[in-house]
Amino acid sequence: MNSGFHGNTFAVIxxxxxxxFRIKTVDYARNDAIAFQQWLINNLKVPQENIKLWLxxxxxxSALNEELQYEISNLTESDRFIFYYAGHGFYDGGYNKITTWDTHPxxxxETTVSxxxxxxxxxxxxxxxxxxxFIDACASYIDEQLVSRDFIADMNTKEFSDFVRSSNYRAMFLSCSRGEKSYGSPELGHGIWTHFLIKALNGEAPEAVERERFITSTSxxxxxxKIVPDYIKSSTDIRGTQKPWAEVSSSNTFIIFEVSGASSEGSNNYIDFIFIPERLIIDFENDLIIAYLRGLENDGRHFLMYDYEGLKEIDVEAYCIRISKLKNEIRKILExxxxxxxxxxxxxxxxxERSDDKFNISAFLYEDDKTREITVSLGLSLKISGLHPMGDTIFDSEFDVANDELKIYTDSSxxxxxxxEIQEIFSDCWDEIRRYFLLEKEIEKELLNEIDE
Structure with missing residues (x-):
């Protein structure tokens, strides 16, 4: 665990x-970038000459292709690099891409960058x-007209995950998940995700502060x-969903910012134990999913999450849940x-949504406003590590009703x-809903035939 950062910080915004060229405006992108710059200067105390702001x-x-790479090439081992982008993004040709000022529709x-x-x-x-x-961009479907912060095809999070996992001290935050849009708010004058990002980084959101002192990659x-979808649901008329996505180096929860004025004196930062998930076992024959945990006993350290080397190991019970229970809960939510x-x-x-103290299942019923085609998306999370409020992601899925096609993904697990293996175990949970939609198609077909006759 990383107990803090003491080198130089460089940033590109x-x-x-x-x-x-005739590409839809991304509302509040400039406001977002300037607010992020102000956080770097006022809170993180980054010298203005260390920040490149391109609006x-x-x-x-050419600036992104040449100058950005030049800035990165000059970084040293003791430096920290922060990148923020607001605009349109998409996935094409095996790579995630972002648009530039001179992108041509x-x-x-050929006019975007990888x-x-x-x-x-x-x-x-x-x-x-x-x-x-930090990337405030998204992609859902392409048309001649662009809506929200979307463009062409969904960004592929596997590329991001591979990058983050290749180092101990990397984190990537995206404003939304696959297939969603990143919304702006006229009331906030910002993109909704960036508004709450800045609020957290400014220390104005107690829910984002760990040990009453630190904003960490995980917090x-x-x-x-949690806050972005909650705000959209309770405070806007937006009918779509926006659930931010993030990937943090698996071996490190590191400090992003120490909240101004916070002090460890008199605060309750001491905890007795820490539990670290080590591996997940799917035992289909015995109807079990098991996650073995590593337990460590504190020796008096106040910030245990960031410094646990050399602690005494203790015996802890493994996380355990029946596969049949999860399949039953998936069937119930589809019912x-x-x-x-x-x-x-x-x-x-x-x-x-269905949830208890061991699992969370979220499902989204979506109808395309142009084609009227229906998609059912479903994700399974298990509450193993305690690092994520909705649980650790196991798989995501998408059922294309028009083509009777089910896809199960584990790239975000x-x-x-x-x-x-996940497909073999869980795919039959969709049998009933598939029959339902096939029957609906038959009924609709018969009605159309009667009308024609």
Whole structure:
């Protein structure tokens, strides 16, 4: 665990709100970038000369291709690098890409930049050991008209996960998950995600502060994953969902910022034990998912999460849950969706959730407003590590009703699980809802035939 940072910080902030060629404006991107710059200067005490701020016309393809890589090449082992981007992003040709001021809608692929080429690969090859990356962009579906902060196809989080996991002190934060949009708010004057990001980094959100003192990579991740969807649901008319995504180096929860004025004196920072998940075992024959935990006894350290080397190991019970129970809960939530469809008229997206002290299942019923095609997305999380408020991700899934196609993904899993094994175990949970939609199609077909006759 990293107990803090004492070197130099360098940052590159990019925001493209207005584009040169007929690409939809990204509302509040400039406000977001300037607010992020002010946090760096006022709170993190980064010298202004260490910050590159590229807004609109400054954020050209050549600037990102050449100047960004040059800035990264000059980093040393003792430096920290922070990157922030607000604009349109997408996935194409095997890479995540972001748009620049001079991106052209008639030649998207050739007038955008690959994040791997300009950012992640240069960082891998640099001497810099600690970096934070914040991206307020998204992608859902392409059309002639762009809506929200989306463009072409969903960003692929596997590329980001591989990058973060290649070092002990890296974290990447995205404003939304696959298939979602990143929304702005006229009331806030910012993108919703960036508004709460800045609020947390300024120390104005107690929920994001650990041990009454630190904003850490994990506490920030947990805070954003809860506050953003809660705000959208309770304080806006937006019908879509936005659940932030983050990846933090698995071996380190590190401090991003120490809240001003906080002190360890008189505060209750001492904890007796720490529990670290070590491996996940899926034992289908015995109907069990087991996660073995490593328990450590504190020897008097106040900030145990950041410094636990040399502590005495203790015996702890493993996390254990029956696979049959999880499958039953998945079937129940899919049954809730079927009951809802039979009873209610609806538009765009509806959220369903089942949870207890060991698991969380979230499902999203989505209808495309143009094609009217329906998709059912479902994710399973298990409450093993305590690092995530909704649990550790095991798998995500997407059921395409029009094509009767189920896809189960494990690329965002917090554990090394086999996608094929997960599909074999859980895919039959969708049998009933698949039959429901096939029957609906048959009924609709018969009605159309009667009308034609």
């Amino acid at each position: 990019i925001a493209v709100e207005n584009y040169q 609109d016309v400054d954020a050209t393809k 008639n030649n998207i692929q 994040l791997n080429r300009i950012l992640m690969e240069p960082l891998r090859n640099s001497r810099c050991n600690q970096c934070l990356i 920030l991740q947990n805070y954003l994953s 809730e969706i079927m009951d809802f469809l039979m009873e209610y008229e609806w538009e765009e997206e509806v959220i369903f 917090d554990y090394n699980v086999e996608e094929v």
